[in-house]
Amino acid sequence: MASVMLPLSVGIPLLSAVLILLIGKAWRNAGALFAPITTLITLVFAIDLLGADAGTYWMGGWPPPFGIVLVLDSVSKVLLLVVNMVAFLASVYAVSYMQKYTAQNKFYALFILMLAGMNGVVLTGDLFNLYVFLEIASIASYALVGFGVEHEELEAGFKYLVLGTIASTMLLVGIAIVYNLTGSVNMADVARFVSGMPPNKALLFALAMFLFGFGLKAGLVPFHAWLPDAHPSAPAPVSAMLSGVLIKAIGVYPLIRITYSVFGAPNIILNLILWLGVISAVVGVFLALGQYDIKRLMAYHSVSQMGYVAIGIGLGTPLGIAAALFHMFNHALFKSLLFLSAGSLESATGTRDLRQMGGLKKKMPITSLATATGSLSIAGVPPFNGFFSKLLIIIAAIMAKQYVAAGVAAFVSLLTLASFTKVMKYSLLGKLNEKYERLKESPVLMAIVLTILSVLCLGVGLFYNYFMDSIFNPAANDLLNQAKYISMVIGG
Amino acid sequence: MKQKDIEQIIHDDHTGMSLIVKTVARMMIAVIILFAFYIILYGHLTPGGGFAGGVILAIAYTLMMLAFSRKMALHKFSDFWASFWDNIGMLAFIILGFLGLNSGYFLYNFIWHGKPFHLVSAGIIPLANIAIGVKVGACLYAIFIGLSIYGRLIIKEEE
Amino acid sequence: MVVYILDMVILVIGIYCLIAKRHLIKKIIGMVLMEYSVNLFLILIGYRHNGIAPILMPDENRVHFAQYGVDPLPQALVLTSIVIGLGTLALMAAYAMRLYEKYRTFDMSEIRRLKG
Numbered sequence: 070m071a072s073v074m075l076p077l078s079v080g081i082p083l084l085s086a087v088l089i090l091l092i093g094k095a096w097r098n099a100g101a102l103f104a105p106i107t108t109l110i111t112l113v114f115a116i117d118l119l120g121a122d123a124g125t126y127w128m129g130g131w132p133p134p135f136g137i138v139l140v141l142d143s144v145s146k147v148l149l150l151v152v153n154m155v156a157f158l159a160s161v162y163a164v165s166y167m168q169k170y171t172a173q174n175k176f177y178a179l180f181i182l183m184l185a186g187m188n189g190v191v192l193t194g195d196l197f198n199l200y201v202f203l204e205i206a207s208i209a210s211y212a213l214v215g216f217g218v219e220h221e222e223l224e225a226g227f228k229y230l231v232l233g234t235i236a237s238t239m240l241l242v243g244i245a246i247v248y249n250l251t252g253s254v255n256m257a258d259v260a261r262f263v264s265g266m267p268p269n270k271a272l273l274f275a276l277a278m279f280l281f282g283f284g285l286k287a288g289l290v291p292f293h294a295w296l297p298d299a300h301p302s303a304p305a306p307v308s309a310m311l312s313g314v315l316i317k318a319i320g321v322y323p324l325i326r327i328t329y330s331v332f333g334a335p336n337i338i339l340n341l342i343l344w345l346g347v348i349s350a351v352v353g354v355f356l357a358l359g360q361y362d363i364k365r366l367m368a369y370h371s372v373s374q375m376g377y378v379a380i381g382i383g384l385g386t387p388l389g390i391a392a393a394l395f396h397m398f399n400h401a402l403f404k405s406l407l408f409l410s411a412g413s414l415e416s417a418t419g420t421r422d423l424r425q426m427g428g429l430k431k432k433m434p435i436t437s438l439a440t441a442t443g444s445l446s447i448a449g450v451p452p453f454n455g456f457f458s459k460l461l462i463i464i465a466a467i468m469a470k471q472y473v474a475a476g477v478a479a480f481v482s483l484l485t486l487a488s489f490t491k492v493m494k495y496s497l498l499g500k501l502n503e504k505y506e507r508l509k510e511s512p513v514l515m516a517i518v519l520t521i522l523s524v525l526c527l528g529v530g531l532f533y534n535y536f537m538d539s540i541f542n543p544a545a546n547d548l549l550n551q552a553k554y555i556s557m558v559i560g561g
Numbered sequence: 562m563k564q565k566d567i568e569q570i571i572h573d574d575h576t577g578m579s580l581i582v583k584t585v586a587r588m589m590i591a592v593i594i595l596f597a598f599y600i601i602l603y604g605h606l607t608p609g610g611g612f613a614g615g616v617i618l619a620i621a622y623t624l625m626m627l628a629f630s631r632k633m634a635l636h637k638f639s640d641f642w643a644s645f646w647d648n649i650g651m652l653a654f655i656i657l658g659f660l661g662l663n664s665g666y667f668l669y670n671f672i673w674h675g676k677p678f679h680l681v682s683a684g685i686i687p688l689a690n691i692a693i694g695v696k697v698g699a700c701l702y703a704i705f706i707g708l709s710i711y712g713r714l715i716i717k718e719e720e
Numbered sequence: 721m722v723v724y725i726l727d728m729v730i731l732v733i734g735i736y737c738l739i740a741k742r743h744l745i746k747k748i749i750g751m752v753l754m755e756y757s758v759n760l761f762l763i764l765i766g767y768r769h770n771g772i773a774p775i776l777m778p779d780e781n782r783v784h785f786a787q788y789g790v791d792p793l794p795q796a797l798v799l800t801s802i803v804i805g806l807g808t809l810a811l812m813a814a815y816a817m818r819l820y821e822k823y824r825t826f827d828m829s830e831i832r833r834l835k836g
Contacts, residue, residue, distance in 0.1 A: 073662060073667070076658075076662075076667035076668075077667075080655065080658060080659065080667060083651075083655055084652070084655045084656075084659070087648050087651045087652045087655065088652070090644075090648050091645070091648040091649070091652065094641070094644075094645065126667075127666060128666065128667055128668055129661065129666055129667070129668040129669055129670065130665065130666040130669050130670075197797055197800070201800060201804070204804045204807075204808075208804075208807055208808060208811060211811055212811060215815060215818070218818055218822075219822070220822050220823070220833050221833050221834055223815065223818050223819050223822060224819070224831050224832075224833060224834055225834060226815060227744075227812075227815045227816075227819060227831075228834075230808075230811065230812060230815060231738060231739075231747065231751070234738070234751055234754075234755075234808055234812075235735060235738065235739075235754070237804075238731075238754050238755060238758055241758045241762075241801060242731070242758055242761065244797075245758065245761050245762050245765060245794075245797075248762075248765065248793070248794070248797075249765045254793070254797075298834045612799060612802075612803060677777075701806075704810045707814070708810075708813055708814065708817065711814075711817055712817055715817065715820060715821045718821075719824075
């Protein structure tokens with residue numbers, strides 16, 4: 070019996086979203102007060118749960134497989150921490166950044182709803198419940214992408230909406246097939262049934278549906294068309310949330326959970342994920358090289374970095390999965406840092422075009438330092454966190470005798486470095502454009518958030534050994550141990 | 562809006578639909594709302610429940626808007642209050658879930674269950690149905706108001 | 721078996737309509753077709769000929785109940801999925817109206833500002 074914090078991680082954001090809308094009718098700044106407080110509470114829960122024992126929570130007191138069950142194991146802990154940490158920092162950043170927008174309360178309500186959906190996806194142990202929470206998070210994100218209601222935002226939002234709906238429908242088809250075959254939607258119950266069954270074409274078809282649906286939400290390459298439009302169009306805190314955690318919490322995490330814990334990692338699907346990852350890594354970085362829109366460039370790099378994660382997952386070795394989870398954690402940190410600093414640059418200069426920036430190093434020292442830290446982290450320069458996770462993925466690929474994947478990962482890393490050298494050269498170095506003579510450093514709250522994220526990037530890199538041993542290796546071992554998951558949910 | 566204006570909308574041929582539709586709608590709306598309440602309240606005994614009843618509730622107000630005019634419907638139930646009740650319904654459901662924590666579980670059915678197949682039975686399920694009914698009814702009506710008012714604005718701009 | 725195939729045909733038509741048609745409203749209709757075909761699929765899974773309501777009373781014949789009681793879970797799933805579909809539909813309609821306001825057209829092939 071796990072602690073009551075599990076349902077509260079979902080319930081408190083839901084309650085807060087309603088309260089923001091209700092109180093927001095009378096008081097304009099309700100959202101700016103409630104959103105950071107809510108995310109702080111869930112962050113405290115997530116940190117507290119890191120030390121808690123693995124366990125399940127029965128919603129409404131109904132035991133599994135009859136009722137909905139929330140499951141906390143070492144993988145959920147990692148994701149819960151990442152989601153709530155980035156959400157807290159992004160919401161603090163939003164307090165300062167969103168001043169210029171109207172209808173702020175609706176923004177905060179959607180933001181918090183998206184958080185509730187992601188926490189639900191990460192915690193749930195029930196396939197259909199996962200679909201419901203995934204839809205809550207997705208619909209909130211569809212609305213947030215179009216929040217600016219200008220031409221580009223609306224077009225990107227509609228594209229995302231159409232493709233996201235197809236993905237969700239395919240997921241529902243997959244769930245229906247699984248339910249038809251096993252008579253249960255509880256993940257552990259399905260896993261128990263599947264593990265005692267000979268190879269089955271219908272189950273593989275369902276798994277392919279899941280791969281399509283979650284692959285689209287994660288932005289892996291054949292399904293990535295919406296991502297470079299949708300992620301840059303949203304306001305900066307939302308871009309950070311979408312690229313930093315949403316594609317992981319509703320894309321990669323359910324894919325890992327269903328492939329490993331439920332279906333016991335059939336080889337054919339693992340190979341598919343591995344090669345999807347290789348293609349994503351290469352295509353994403355090549356498309357990013359030619360971009361001059363700073364946020365669009367970063368969105369293409371999200372595709373490429375998700376490719377790394379997919380390579381790690383597809384290897385199927387403990388080291389590969391641990392490295393993939395570690396890279397997911399790091400990517401959440403540095404990609405949200407990059408998007409938030411890009412938001413600062415954009416709101417200061419009024420443009421997203423790299424060619425019109427330049428020499429901002431002198432005018433905005435903190436933001437420039439943050440951009441540089443994020444760029445070095447994503448490019449994999451040694452003391453920063455990106456280096457270690459990429460290195461571990463490459464080592465894991467070599468140990469699993471996937472030399473092509475290892476070579477591609479190393480090659481893509483070089484191209485990423487080249488691409489971010491371009492970002493730094495165009496935006497921070499060089500001659501200052503005359504019209505930016507009166508530029509000021511970004512507001513205090515935004516600068517504080519950027520500093521915290523930069524310090525985290527460096528700190529995780531320096532103490533990577535500690536993080537790997539205490540968090541990511543146990544998580545990888547838990548994922549590979551399907552029997553333990555089943556006995557924990559059904560037996561406990 | 563004064564009583565005189567309402568009278569005028571009801572009898573005027575130029576606002577809303579024709580007199581036949583208005584007369585029938587005036588009789589039907591109360592019945593539809595009554596039926597919606599029946600579906601919501603008996604949700605734990607018969608097919609239906611909060612969502613189905615809420616949809617019927619929203620349809621009653623939508624019919625009012627279509628038959629009389631947007632002005633009349635907004636006078637009876639304005640967009641502000643639709644949005645307000647929408648939030649209240651959701652708040653009530655979540656608070657019901659939190660009250661269950663008192664007895665050990667989130668969303669625990671903590672009220673005495675009663676005898677099966679009676680109106681007062683099944684613990685919190687009727688209460689949850691009422692909350693959902695209020696939420697869905699107000700929410701669908703609010704969506705309809707939003708889409709119709711906004712669509713009208715675009716058309717006006719075009720002219 | 722035939723009903724399942726026909727249901728999948730509706731699903732495919734819906735996806736085709738959602739992707740290939742250029743008119744925004746036709747896209748919305750395609751989305752609705754797609755969602756409802758999946759709902760129908762769930763209902764078909766839970767369907768039982770001559771089924772009875774799945775409420776087990778103390779004096780119920782257990783064997784008869786096990787044989788004819790319909791599966792209540794797919795119905796609950798369908799209801800939830802209808803609600804989600806309704807939310808998506810409303811959001812899509814709102815998006816279509818906003819797009820029309822900005823671009824003055826419902827033709828998706830003329831709504832192309834993003835590239836690269």
